[in-house]
Every structure is written in structure tokens, then in C-alpha cells.
Amino acid sequence: MYDAPKLERNVDDRTIKFSARNVHVFYGETEAIKGVDVDILDNTVTAFIGPSGCGKSTFLRCLNRMNDTIDICRVTGDIRLDGHDIYDRSVDPVQLRAKVGMVFQKPNPFPKSIYDNVAYGPRIHGLARTRADLDAIVEQSLRRAALWDEAKDRLDQPGTGLSGGQQQRLCIARAVATSPEVLLMDEPCSALDPIATAQVEELIDELRQDYSVVIVTHSMQQAARVSQKTAFFHLGHLVEFGDTGQIFTNPHDERTESYITGRIG
Template sequence: MYDTPNSTEASVSQTHIKIAARGVQVHYGEKHALKDVDVDILDKTVTAFIGPSGCGKSTFLRCLNRMNDTVSVARVSGEILLDGEDIYDKRVDPVQLRAKVGMVFQKPNPFPKSIYDNVAYGPRIHGLTKSKAELDEIVETSLKKAALWNEVKDRLQETGTGLSGGQQQRLCIARAVATAPEVLLMDEPCSALDPIATAQVEELIDELRSTFSVVIVTHSMQQAARVSQKTAFFHLGNLVEYDATQTIFTNPKDPRTESYITGRIG
């Protein structure tokens, strides 16, 4: 229904490279926040970014949909290809890019609107629907995907800020899903949630993998181990190691990775 042109191509191969980053550097004013990062993010895969605070993992995530553009002192160099197209090319409109690469933030940030309008926000601004019935359907499927439908189906017109923290975060995920992105970026989506809500969101991430490529930044190594197939370890602005999650957690090649996952640094 709201399939994007790339999804047919993507379904051909499960290991198709969705995003390819080469030599990415980020400066925040004087600070060199990210040094020479090369990563290939696969389609229909959950990729986890782990590392101690200030290691550059969130910075790199925000490069992937050019959210760093809104920070005036940030300067990004290097090359990031989404389906082979440079997203930092002058011809690329960051607004269109962000419609394809959605984002869920650390703190739930529902708009001060009704639950329905929160989810319908993306489809409306991108003109994804022709009729009210179609929009209703998108709202319903998105809320179902975010495992929130049963809790809110009778109060869609109530304000989204009145939900509990975990419900708010799932609403934000539903909101991102409704825009039909190809990649979903999640910046510590569970840090403000209790264990039950965390479990629900993690389950959700696993389901979303069938449709999108998901990139998640997390402070919890258990969470990375539970939800991801690929893991990248960042340390002091460097990408130290990037491999299958299993390998990173059982057989890390770099001593820094080993120290971090065994709890000796970070």
C-alpha cells in the first residue's frame, strides 16, 4: 500500500547493503567527534551501535538522516551512500531523505496533538494517502505494528502526551513507521522506559526487521545482544570493531571491545 520503490529490489537479497559509509568525519566546532568511520548497514537487519558515553555512536546515527544539519556548529565530511546515492550531495533534499530514513529519539516526544494526529502526521505531510479511509488504515496498521493499538483504539482522539512513558515511546515508533521509511534509526529508544515497556519495544524492533533496516544505539549490551544481528563498537570517536553480534560478544578481535563488553572500560 505504502511501499516504496526500493522495497521490491531489497527483497531480492537479504544481505543487500542499504547504507554504505566511507571515511565519515564529524567536527562539532573544535571537537573532532567522529574519526574516519567505515560501515555497511545491511537491509532488513538490526544493527546495534554500542560504546561508552561520548564515543560518537549517536553522532554517527544522526549523520545517517542528516539531523546534524540542525546543529549549526556540526561539520560532516566523508561519504554516506543510501542505495548507492550520496545523501550529502547538494541535490539531495534532507527533508526527502528523512522521509526515507526515519528516527525515534531517546526521550519520547509525542506532539501535543491527538494520538491519531500524531500517527497521521507523517503520511499527511508527505501526501501518502488519497482518502480518509486510507489514512485510517495507515494509522491502525502503524499502531498495531507498534503494539499499541489495543491500548489506544478507543481513545484515538485523546492527546498523545497523556499516555504513559512506554506508551508514548511506542506512539513515537508508530509515528515513524507510518511514514513508511526504508531505514529506522533509534537513539537509545528504551533509556526512559521500565523493563516491561523495554521488552515490548525490543519485541517490536524484531518484528520491524521484516520490513526495514533498523539501526539502534544502546547503552545496554544485553539489549544489543538480544535484538541485533550486527554490532558496531565505538570508542573515543573511532569505530573499533564491526561484526556479527554473535562474534562481537563471544569472540571480539580488538582488546578494547573485549574490555568494554566484559565491563572493564566505559
């Protein structure tokens, strides 16, 4: 799968991965997301942009039910992954998260070896029958995260010993190892230096071949560089959603325009 040929398909051919309708999120009394409708396509990078506190991270965390871990958080509305309601009672959030992987703002490798970091997901989901299977998964994931060459000689060393950019790629490898269908990235480059950022961005573009990627970012340049679709959030509303080129060059909503041109944010 690593060297699968590039899929150059028309945007219209791509299937809808996630479809959200009328999603509201409440933290106790406060409403953080106020009725969001959005479709997220397969093999596409979708960027969520918007000023701080606009709800883009909150919405991202609805997509793999990470919000379940917050006691006072309540989600209403309808979110479907491949047509199945992910908030249905019969859905096990744990299995959902194996399908919808997540990479966080700060690199957060486990204080274990590089190997164990990547192997953790496959182990708990029973994806490997034998040690050789597991080795293969680990190698494949590290290759896909463009970390194999740097890490192959030090798999037994702690993941916390890597540099920031390497740690973040390790976290991506860890997320990829459970063979997810969607990758959620919550400002994955905000803690990285420019060089590491460039490497991770390049990686994101490659990951698009196999996954649907959703990325929350503060940096509009980054959104413009890596994404095909962009959603602009403001005060809990999804203000505008469309092709990245269109959003950045010809926004329909004036709030989007003010944000892009730097008047709000």
C-alpha cells in the same frame, strides 16, 4: 503488509542499505567522528554500542542528516543510501528523513491527539489522498507498533496522556507511518521501565522483517538480545564491526573486549 510472512533469508543475501566511507564529523574545532567505515544491511538490526561520548549517537544522526540542524556541525566523507550520496546537494534532507525514520531517547509525542501524531508524517508528505487512506495508514502503523489494541478507542485523546512505554511505541508508529526504509533508534528504551523495554525490544525484532533498524544502546544485554550486527565505537573511532555473536563472544580488538567485560565504559 502487517501480516507478511516472515522472511528467513541468509545474512549474505541481504542487500546493503547504508554504506559509509571515511566519515568525519566536526563540532566546530573538535572532531567527534574520526573516519568511520560501515555497511548497514537491510532487514537487520544493527546495534551501535560504546561508552558515553564515543560518537555513536552523532554517527546515527548523520544517517538522516539530523546533524544539519546544528549550526557548527560539519560532516565529511561519503554516506550512501541504496547507492545514492545522501549529502549530495540535490538531496532534500526533508525527504531523506521520511525514508530514514528516527525514534528518540525520550518519548516525544506531539501535544496532539494520538491520531494526529501518527497522521502528521503522511500529511506533510502527501501520502494519503483521502481521509480513508489516512485512517488506513494510521491503523496499520499503530498495529505495526503493537499499540492498536490499546489505542484504538482513544485515538482522539492526547498522545501525552499515554504511559512511557506506550508513548515510545506511539513514536515508533509515527516513524513507521511515513513508510521508511530504515529506522534509527537513539537509545529508545533508556527512559522506560523493564516491562516496557521488553515490549519495545520485541517490537524491534518484528520490525526487522520490513526495515533495516539501527539502534544505539547503552545496554550490552539489549544489543545482544535484539541485534544481528554490532558496531563498537570508542573515542570517535569505529573499533570493531561484526556479527553480534562474534563481538560478544570473541572480540578481535582488546578495547572491545575491555568494554564488554566492563573494564572501560
